[in-house]
Amino acid sequence: MEKEQKRVLITGAAGFLGSHLCDRFIKEGFKVIGMDNLSTGSMKNIEHLFPNKDFEFYFHDVTKFVHVPGKLDYILHFASPASPIDYLKIPIQTLKVGSLGTHNLLGLAKEKKSKFLIASTSEIYGDPNIHPQNEEYWGNVNPIGPRGVYDEAKRFMEAITMAYHTYHGLDTRIVRIFNTYGPRMRLNDGRALPAFIGQALRGEDITVFGDGSQTRSFCYVDDQVEGIYRLLMSDYTMPVNIGNPDEITILEFAEEIIKLTGTNQKIIFKELPTDDPKQRQPDITKAKKLLGWEPKVSRQEGLKITYEYFKKVILEK
Numbered sequence: 121m122e123k124e125q126k127r128v129l130i131t132g133a134a135g136f137l138g139s140h141l142c143d144r145f146i147k148e149g150f151k152v153i154g155m156d157n158l159s160t161g162s163m164k165n166i167e168h169l170f171p172n173k174d175f176e177f178y179f180h181d182v183t184k185f186v187h188v189p190g191k192l193d194y195i196l197h198f199a200s201p202a203s204p205i206d207y208l209k210i211p212i213q214t215l216k217v218g219s220l221g222t223h224n225l226l227g228l229a230k231e232k233k234s235k236f237l238i239a240s241t242s243e244i245y246g247d248p249n250i251h252p253q254n255e256e257y258w259g260n261v262n263p264i265g266p267r268g269v270y271d272e273a274k275r276f277m278e279a280i281t282m283a284y285h286t287y288h289g290l291d292t293r294i295v296r297i298f299n300t301y302g303p304r305m306r307l308n309d310g311r312a313l314p315a316f317i318g319q320a321l322r323g324e325d326i327t328v329f330g331d332g333s334q335t336r337s338f339c340y341v342d343d344q345v346e347g348i349y350r351l352l353m354s355d356y357t358m359p360v361n362i363g364n365p366d367e368i369t370i371l372e373f374a375e376e377i378i379k380l381t382g383t384n385q386k387i388i389f390k391e392l393p394t395d396d397p398k399q400r401q402p403d404i405t406k407a408k409k410l411l412g413w414e415p416k417v418s419r420q421e422g423l424k425i426t427y428e429y430f431k432k433v434i435l436e437k
């Protein structure tokens with residue numbers, strides 16, 4: 121007998137991570153239902169999937185009641201503005217998609233008996249007092265600062281997901297995503313990587329915020345998707361960090377991009393945004409042990425692919 125095809129709902133399907141997840145699940149033989157309200161996503165990221173009979177798209181805002189006919193084996197909630205510029209521009213929507221949106225999707229998962237995975241983030245650790253950050257750390261978040269709308273929405277998202285797990289017996293997964301990059305990031309989303317590459321390609325000065333001594337650890341998107349896929353298929357219900365522990369200061373990162381693009385751009389320093397975390401590096405001991413996962417793509421390799429992507433995007437404009 122032929123195995124029945126599994127159906128997965130992916131919210132934020134037209135976004136950076138959501139669209140890569142759609143690709144991955146299509147490749148694995150799933151029926152993929154992508155959902156997005158296109159507030160920060162782009163149809164360009166998924167239009168190649170439209171001819172595929174296993175792909176379906178719903179233009180919908182998950183903060184409103186969500187209905188999907190038929191069975192759903194899995195729900196992955198990846199809808200949310202995800203860059204500081206976005207959530208400063210649409211703070212209330214950011215809060216709503218993490219809270220009301222998650223609640224609606226949990227209701228759907230309960231009704232359909234779906235396995236449910238949420239995209240949480242290293243932002244729930246805030247400006248961390250321990251380094252590297254492991255999953256047992258509770259974080260240092262300013263609830264009323266500019267990042268609070270994102271950080272607290274994600275923290276609420278974890279809380280309500282855990283509550284549905286505990287009180288309704290829902291099968292849930294929580295991935296804590298650290299800085300991830302790759303093709304389909306938006307050139308103008310204000311994040312360091314697209315900002316620096318875009319500036320280099322346009323011949324502008326590279327804008328480093330603060331003195332550039334703050335650190336981040338950048339994970340290539342294929343590694344991130346692999347980690348998420350493995351977590352979903354595992355039976356572990358507590359949060360798991362997925363990210364690349366290869367840490368770098370933002371100033372060194374800017375220099376790396378200048379070298380990569382061969383543009384010799386000047387670095388200029390701008391004011392550090394409020395509550396910008398000083399350091400960030402995932403402790404991935406859990407992911408290694410439980411999922412047999414660790415990143416495979418070096419920053420050098422990943423940046424090259426991403427640079428080629430942005431070059432094409434700029435040429436098409």
Ligand code: UDP
Pocket residue numbers: 203204299310311312313315316327328329330334336370392393396397
């Ligand atoms: N950053 C910067 N110049 C830019 C954009 C960002 O120096 O043009 C800094 C930002 O202040 C932060 C780091 O780069 O310290 C990473 O920023 P990003 O927005 O990519 O990610 P997040 O702060 O959410 O980790």
